[in-house]
Amino acid sequence: MDNTLLDTLRGIVGPAGLLAGDELRARQKPQQLHAYALVRPASTAEVSAVLAACHAAGVAVVPQGGLTGLVHGADAQAHEVILSLERMNRLEPVDITQRVLVAEAGVILEQAQAAAEAAGLLFPVDLGARGSATLGGMVATNAGGNSVIRYGMMRNNVHGLEVVLADGTVLSSMNQLLKNNSGYDLKHLFIGSEGTLGVVTRVVLRLCEAPAGRCTALLALSDFDAVGKLLRRLDHAMAGTLSAFEVMWQDFYQVVTTPPAQARPPLPQDHAFYVLVEASGSSTDQADRFAQILSDAMEHGLVADATIAQSERECQALWALRDDVRQLGRFGPLAAYDISLRLADTATYVETVRTSIQARWPDAQLRAFGHLGDGNVHVAVHVPDMNTADRAELDGLVYTPLQALNGAVSAEHGIGIEKKAWLGLSRTPAELALMLLLKQSLDPKGVLNPGRVVDSRL
Numbered sequence: 373m374d375n376t377l378l379d380t381l382r383g384i385v386g387p388a389g390l391l392a393g394d395e396l397r398a399r400q401k402p403q404q405l406h407a408y409a410l411v412r413p414a415s416t417a418e419v420s421a422v423l424a425a426c427h428a429a430g431v432a433v434v435p436q437g438g439l440t441g442l443v444h445g446a447d448a449q450a451h452e453v454i455l456s457l458e459r460m461n462r463l464e465p466v467d468i469t470q471r472v473l474v475a476e477a478g479v480i481l482e483q484a485q486a487a488a489e490a491a492g493l494l495f496p497v498d499l500g501a502r503g504s505a506t507l508g509g510m511v512a513t514n515a516g517g518n519s520v521i522r523y524g525m526m527r528n529n530v531h532g533l534e535v536v537l538a539d540g541t542v543l544s545s546m547n548q549l550l551k552n553n554s555g556y557d558l559k560h561l562f563i564g565s566e567g568t569l570g571v572v573t574r575v576v577l578r579l580c581e582a583p584a585g586r587c588t589a590l591l592a593l594s595d596f597d598a599v600g601k602l603l604r605r606l607d608h609a610m611a612g613t614l615s616a617f618e619v620m621w622q623d624f625y626q627v628v629t630t631p632p633a634q635a636r637p638p639l640p641q642d643h644a645f646y647v648l649v650e651a652s653g654s655s656t657d658q659a660d661r662f663a664q665i666l667s668d669a670m671e672h673g674l675v676a677d678a679t680i681a682q683s684e685r686e687c688q689a690l691w692a693l694r695d696d697v698r699q700l701g702r703f704g705p706l707a708a709y710d711i712s713l714r715l716a717d718t719a720t721y722v723e724t725v726r727t728s729i730q731a732r733w734p735d736a737q738l739r740a741f742g743h744l745g746d747g748n749v750h751v752a753v754h755v756p757d758m759n760t761a762d763r764a765e766l767d768g769l770v771y772t773p774l775q776a777l778n779g780a781v782s783a784e785h786g787i788g789i790e791k792k793a794w795l796g797l798s799r800t801p802a803e804l805a806l807m808l809l810l811k812q813s814l815d816p817k818g819v820l821n822p823g824r825v826v827d828s829r830l
């Protein structure tokens with residue numbers, strides 16, 4: 373690769389918009405160290421020109437947002453150019469009547485949430501990485517998070533998009549309408565495509581009315597059968613206000629409530645399962661009703677113990693322990709899996725995987741938790757001194773049982789590089805062939821995030 377492309381890119385984004393050589397190495401985290409250059413365009417026109425130049429030169433481009441993705445989709449290699457959206461971080465004023473917020477793709481989730489809140493509205497997609505994840509990255513991964521059971525994933529909360537294709541073509545699809553059946557809804561092609569079909573530059577977010585308040589509780593359950601029954605019961609009784617149903621297996625709960633973790637156990641640590649449940653609503657007697665519903669569930673033997681948050685501070689403390697996933701890393705490097713399957717199959721699946729892993733590595737530890745209200749379980753596995761071959765074997769033990777259960781190897785994090793070999797477990801050959809056809813049609817030279825999600829050939 374010569375310097376001509378670097379000069380062209382510098383000419384497009386200006387000296388402050390391009391990092392290469394020592395400057396780049398000084399800035400980057402280890403896993404993104406090996407890029408040819410990092411460009412930081414400040415507008416859609418600049419993104420378009422950057423992509424057109426790289427396309428003409430046949431150089432691969434890797435879009436990067438907040439780098440919170442968990443499947444290495446944004447990790448670059450030495451011959452690739454990183455396209456960071458960090459300078460495209462402008463928000464337009466909230467349109468209160470239409471209940472939309474137009475934002476550039478580099479806006480951090482927390483900032484979009486704050487803008488909606490300041491206008492008395494809510495952007496309901498929320499996740500632990502809210503302080504770093506960008507809207508563009510969230511669109512690209514179809515991010516889910518903590519309130520999917522009530523509000524859906526990014527796909528359900530985006531009205532329109534502006535995307536730049538691999539050759540620099542700008543596709544403006546900035547729809548602001550709730551209903552628009554005028555032909556194909558092209559935004560859905562790009563939502564969840566992990567930067568392989570286009571670079572998201574602007575987003576029209578769908579906002580909704582902010583709930584007047586929320587009620588949060590931590591419940592302890594003695595068996596998994598009760599988890600499914602409780603979900604059904606709460607969802608029915610709360611009449612559409614159930615906004616979170618997060619389940620923690622006992623060993624996960626123990627880790628996040630034992631020093632050096634900050635949280636102390638709000639409930640004793642010897643129950644089999646813990647459920648963080650939340651209802652968001654507008655009625656003034658909601659707290660009483662919430663308490664009554666939980667009390668009924670206890671009387672029916674579904675809940676063994678419970679604590680209801682009495683203040684916003686207590687509510688945040690309950691969420692903080694659920695979100696303290698960093699504690700899982702204190703035993704050494706982790707393999708983290710993001711599985712989707714039928715709720716009824718989940719406990720058996722987790723125990724099957726735990727048994728097979730511990731038969732292979734007796735000192736291995738597995739901890740499970742996740743958005744079980746959405747059928748999404750996160751499985752975190754620590755195998756002492758795990759090497760690359762161990763990791764491949766571990767992946768097989770975790771993913772193979774999913775095929776018989778019609779489960780998915782990714783619930784919300786995406787495929788990236790990490791799960792590409794396993795995509796065929798969750799998709800049919802016809803689906804894979806159509807994915808390839810789309811990739812080849814939109815990016816015939818294979819320069820946009822190549823090697824992620826699908827290969828250019830099956």
Ligand SMILES: Cc1cc2nc3c(=O)[nH]c(=O)nc-3n(C[C@H](O)[C@H](O)[C@H](O)COP(=O)(O)OP(=O)(O)OC[C@H]3O[C@@H](n4cnc5c(N)ncnc54)[C@H](O)[C@@H]3O)c2cc1C
Nearest residue numbers: 437438439440441445500506508509510512516517567572
């Ligand atoms: C503590 C923690 C908690 C998390 N919790 C959740 C959760 O509950 N739910 C969930 O879904 N995820 C969760 N994640 C994963 C992560 O936050 C999401 O995948 C998020 O959407 C990634 O956004 P990002 O801006 O960091 O993207 P990046 O990590 O930078 O990129 C992710 C992918 O998107 C592509 N991309 C980035 N920006 C663009 C763009 N503008 N156009 C096209 N492609 C682009 C990249 O090439 C890459 O393939 C969590 C992560 C952490 C660290």
